[in-house]
Amino acid sequence: MARFLIEVPHEADTVACARAVRVLLSTGSHFLTHADWGCMDGAHSAWIIVDVGSKAEALAIVPPAFRAATRIVGLNQFSLEQIERTLRRHGALEEPSKGPSGG
Numbered sequence: 001m002a003r004f005l006i007e008v009p010h011e012a013d014t015v016a017c018a019r020a021v022r023v024l025l026s027t028g029s030h031f032l033t034h035a036d037w038g039c040m041d042g043a044h045s046a047w048i049i050v051d052v053g054s055k056a057e058a059l060a061i062v063p064p065a066f067r068a069a070t071r072i073v074g075l076n077q078f079s080l081e082q083i084e085r086t087l088r089r090h091g092a093l094e095e096p097s098k099g100p101s102g103g
Helices: 014-026 055-060 080-089
Strands: 002-009 036-038 043-052 071-075
Touching: 002 055, 014 043, 043 055, 055 071
Parallel strands: none
Antiparallel strands: 002 043, 002 071, 036 043
8 A cells, every 4th residue: 555645725715615624524434534624724725644555546535526636645754774875876975074173
């Protein structure tokens, strides 16, 4: 399974916002009824994180009326070791300084 962030934007006016929330809540889908909303802070979107097999499966969770505007982002995590290997491979790893005198 892969992890995805589903971002479902909607119009900023109060009625459109309330309708979007009602649609997602009334689906009964565990994913959608547990969405996080940014409306109270002026960011009119719902965000849902899901573990599913593909972006297509993630998009299928969203009610059809919202799919065209929905953004699906594949999520991953990095370890410090992975990032250091990548930076080293590209010649961009800065060695940590050894204090104010540099040595």
